[in-house]
Amino acid sequence: MLRYVESAGLIEPPRSPAGYRLYGPEELQRLRTLRLLLEDHGIGLGDVGFALRLRRDTELRDAVEAWFEAEVTRPADIPDSAWLRWEQEKHQRLLAALVD
Numbered sequence: 001m002l003r004y005v006e007s008a009g010l011i012e013p014p015r016s017p018a019g020y021r022l023y024g025p026e027e028l029q030r031l032r033t034l035r036l037l038l039e040d041h042g043i044g045l046g047d048v049g050f051a052l053r054l055r056r057d058t059e060l061r062d063a064v065e066a067w068f069e070a071e072v073t074r075p076a077d078i079p080d081s082a083w084l085r086w087e088q089e090k091h092q093r094l095l096a097a098l099v100d
Contacts, residue, residue, distance in 0.1 A: 001045075002031075008049035009056075010034060
């Protein structure tokens, strides 16, 4: 688990000249408070890693924000009555393309 936490960038302990991780009081506190954060909010390490990535990657943050703000619109050439079916078929084609 410690390797995963480090690879996600959540904890960055210094290393000894031999390459061993050195966990001091700061790293131990971060690990303890990380555990509390996960427990208190019912989230996983991946969620915290993603939140960190959102903080650091402005392009990703902007893309996610744009997705939240985007208005759902029906394509102009698709009648209202056929929209649901059109979306279902589109996604079936996309999934089939992934399998191939």
